[in-house]
Structure formats: structure tokens, C-alpha cells
Amino acid sequence: MFGSVVALLATLSLVAACSNETDGGAVFDSKAPGKQQERDETPAAKITFAPADGAKDVPVLDPIKITVDGGELTDVKLVTPAGKEVAGKLAADKLSWTSGEVLGYGKTYKYEATAENESGKESTQEGSFTTLAPAATPRATINPGDEATVGVGMPVSIKFPEGPVTDKAAVEKALKLETSVPVEGSWGWLGDQQVDWRPKEYWPANTKVTVNAKLYGLSFGDGAYGKSDLSTSFTVGRSQVVKINTPQHKMDVYRDGSLAASYPASNGKDADPNLNTPNGTVIVMSKEPVGDFSNPRYGYTNVKKKWAVRISNHGEFIHENEENRANIGKVNSSHGCVNLFEADAKKYYDTALVGDPVEITGSKAKFPTTSDVFDWLIPWSQWQSMSAL
Structure with missing residues (x-):
């Protein structure tokens, strides 16, 4: 009887030694009796992409942002269809990454992010999105x-x-x-x-x-x-403004507010508004050492004049016209241009800058708002109303 009890206790002891039951979250390592291991129940870090995986028509200006909850980002990649990495910056706290360059139109980008949770376990997530494809991309x-x-x-x-x-x-x-x-x-x-x-x-x-x-x-x-x-x-x-009052048959040049030069001139014919040098403020648009003033409508071709300064696309220039020498300073006889003696035209040409104002008064006609540059023909109050804001 006593021997049976001893045998029974030995059997129970053997069963207990082989058991894997836990006590308070601890487990016995069968390879190292008596050692306990902690079970890692920390959740994996949660990675979020913006835009989300599979997104379409993503604006190319919106930054791509990747964030993590319950851990830190350890590696982020955003690549073009050609495999080139897009520049970006990881925040100091390693909780977010933001792209640092604009994207291309109509392209599919792939992203991949790796994060480490609080216990050091890594997890990786990947995805892709496609940017918008415009109907047109007009240049400016x-x-x-x-x-x-x-x-x-x-x-x-x-x-x-x-x-x-x-x-x-x-x-x-x-x-x-x-x-x-x-x-x-x-x-x-x-x-x-x-x-x-x-x-x-x-x-x-x-x-x-x-x-x-x-x-x-x-x-x-x-x-x-x-x-x-x-x-x-x-x-x-420097400030240079040309002022022409057509009945006076001269052209005055003001530099920095003071009269710098006054040249005899012949302007557009007074009697015909279609041939007037029109009223209004325009600007120097371009300069040519020799300009072509052929105009079959008025019966002359292959007409070349020196020191041509364009002041509108309506057809008006300031230039030399030695063929009209008899009228310069006396009679308005041109077809709309301002005629000067050659020496005076050269002096003015050498001082003119594109964008210099030319103020014309005294004519019957006004400059039409069809030239390339007619900004100064519009009163300031009206100009302000032309803003879209």
C-alpha cells in the first residue's frame, strides 16, 4: 500500500513537470526549465497613405503624406513609373513623411513604407495611385x-x-x-x-x-x-516720355521729368482721321535700324525708312523721312507715322527703350484698342475693374 502511494505521487510529479500551462502570462521554456518568456501582444504600427491606395485623378500639386500610428516610420519610398524616387522629408518625430516635389500628369506612382511598433517589430505596407490627366496643358x-x-x-x-x-x-x-x-x-x-x-x-x-x-x-x-x-x-x-501735340509739328522728349530734346516733326494728315497720328498713350514696342513701310493699299511698295521705332501694331512708327523734309516741322503730311529728319531720328532711336511712353494729343482720331499694347488707353478705374479678383 505504501509503495502504491509513492508510485502515484511520482506519476503526478512527472505530469506536472511536463505541463505547458501558464501562470500570470508566463510560459515555461521546455529547453530551459524554470525560464519564462513574455508574449508580445503589442499591435503592429498602423501606416496610412494619403492619397489612399488605388486613388485616381490625384492633383499633381498636393503633397503626398504617409503617417503612422503606434510606432515610427523607418523607411519610405515614393517612386515614379520610371523607378526614380520622389524627394520627401521625414518629420523629426518620425510619425509622418511628406513629398517635396510636384508630380507629373497622368502617371502612376508607387509607395512603400516600413514602420516599427513600440516593441521593435517591423511591418511594411505598399500601394499606388494615379495623378490626373488633363484634357489640355496649354503653354503661357x-x-x-x-x-x-x-x-x-x-x-x-x-x-x-x-x-x-x-x-x-x-x-x-x-x-x-x-x-x-x-x-x-x-x-x-x-x-x-x-x-x-x-x-x-x-x-x-x-x-x-x-x-x-x-x-x-x-x-x-x-x-x-x-x-x-x-x-x-x-x-x-530711366524715365523717358515722348510728348507729341500734332498741331505743333514737333516731338518733345522728356527725361527724368525735364525736357531733354525737341525735334521738328510731320505727323499724320490732319484732314483725314484714317491717316491721323491718333490720340492716346502708347509705348515703344520695338526698334529697327531700317523698317519696311510698304503699303500697297496706298500705292507704294519697297519703301524703307531708317531708325524705325514702332509705337503700335496699328501701323504707327517714329522714323526718319528725308523724302518729306519740306514738311517736317511745318505740315502734317504722313500716313500716321511721326516723320523726323534723319539726324534727329537717329538721336532719338539711340535713346529709346521698349516700354517708353509716347503721349499723343491734338488729333481727330483716337488709337483703337486693337494694338498689342493698349494698356495706357484704358482709364485706371476701368483697368481695376478688369481684374478677376
Whole structure:
């Protein structure tokens, strides 16, 4: 009997030694009797992508953001369809990553992120999204160009030659103009394909101007998005303003507010408004050492004149005309141009800058608002109303 009890106790002891039951979350390691291991019940870090995996028509300007909850990001990759990594920045706390460059239109990007939870266990998540594919990406141009020196009447002009802009307010908000000295001015839309900025009064001499147009990724309306950003930095030169009162048969040049030169002139014929040198303020648009003034409508061809300064696309120039010498300073006999003696025309030509104002008064006709540059023909109050904002 006593032997049976001993055998029974030995059997129970053996069963207990082989058991895997836990006590208070501890387990016995069969390889190391008496050692306990903690069960890792910490949840994996949760990674979130914005935009979400599979997203379509993602705006190219919106930054891509990857965040984590319950851990830290240890590695993030966002790659183009060609496999190039997109630049981005991991936050100091390692809880988020944000892309640092704009994306391309109509492309599928892949992202992959790895995070480590509080107990050091890593988990990885991946996905992809596709950016929007515009119906059109019209280009735009900006004038004046970089490093240009222009006259005090020069407007800033942004044109959209490949199509109309329907969301003018959105585009105008994307335009930023900075000046080295305070200048009052405003953007004004000259139709659906051009927006200009002009000062209320002429630019102060020697003003430095920088313009940035953040157009890439911007909706122009009707499915069109900007093709690229634009920028320019230019300088306004000395102040030079030409003043012509047509009945006086002379052209006065004011530099920095003082009369610098006065040249005898013959302007457009007074009796015929179609041939007048029209009233209004225009600007020097271009200069040519020799201009072609052929006009079959009026019966003359192969007419070349020196020191041609264009002041409108309506057909008006300031140039020499020695063939009209007898009338210069005495009679208005041209077909709309301002005729000068050759020596005077050369002197003026050498001083003229694109953007110099030319103020004309005394005629029967007015400049039409069909020339390339007619900003100064519009009163300031009306100009302000032409802004979309």
C-alpha cells in the first residue's frame, strides 16, 4: 500500500513537470526549465497613405503624406513609373513623411513604407495611385523677359496663346509681382488669353521687378491645366516720355521729368482721321535700324525708312523721312507715322527703350484698342475693374 502511494505521487510529479500551462502570462521554456518568456501582444504600427491606395485623378500639386500610428516610420519610398524616387522629408518625430516635389500628369506612382511598433517589430505596407490627366496643358508666355531693361510705361504681360482661360480668378491668384519700391498697380484681363499688370502711374525709374506665375498643375477651367511655371526679373530704366501735340509739328522728349530734346516733326494728315497720328498713350514696342513701310493699299511698295521705332501694331512708327523734309516741322503730311529728319531720328532711336511712353494729343482720331499694347488707353478705374479678383 505504501509503495502504491509513492508510485502515484511520482506519476503526478512527472505530469506536472511536463505541463505547458501558464501562470500570470508566463510560459515555461521546455529547453530551459524554470525560464519564462513574455508574449508580445503589442499591435503592429498602423501606416496610412494619403492619397489612399488605388486613388485616381490625384492633383499633381498636393503633397503626398504617409503617417503612422503606434510606432515610427523607418523607411519610405515614393517612386515614379520610371523607378526614380520622389524627394520627401521625414518629420523629426518620425510619425509622418511628406513629398517635396510636384508630380507629373497622368502617371502612376508607387509607395512603400516600413514602420516599427513600440516593441521593435517591423511591418511594411505598399500601394499606388494615379495623378490626373488633363484634357489640355496649354503653354503661357511672359513679357518682359529676364534681365530686360524697359521703359517706365512697360506692362507685364502673360499670354495664353493655345486657348482661353475660363477660371481667371484662379490664375490671377497664382500670379505674384514684387517691386524694389512700393508701386500701386493691378492685373487686368484683356480678353480670355491675356492678363497684364500695369502701374497706376508710370513705373518709378530704376525699379526692380520680379514676377512669379505658379501655373503648373493649376486648373484653367474646362479640363485645361497649366503646362509650366513662369518667372521673370527685369529692371525699369530711366524715365523717358515722348510728348507729341500734332498741331505743333514737333516731338518733345522728356527725361527724368525735364525736357531733354525737341525735334521738328510731320505727323499724320490732319484732314483725314484714317491717316491721323491718333490720340492716346502708347509705348515703344520695338526698334529697327531700317523698317519696311510698304503699303500697297496706298500705292507704294519697297519703301524703307531708317531708325524705325514702332509705337503700335496699328501701323504707327517714329522714323526718319528725308523724302518729306519740306514738311517736317511745318505740315502734317504722313500716313500716321511721326516723320523726323534723319539726324534727329537717329538721336532719338539711340535713346529709346521698349516700354517708353509716347503721349499723343491734338488729333481727330483716337488709337483703337486693337494694338498689342493698349494698356495706357484704358482709364485706371476701368483697368481695376478688369481684374478677376
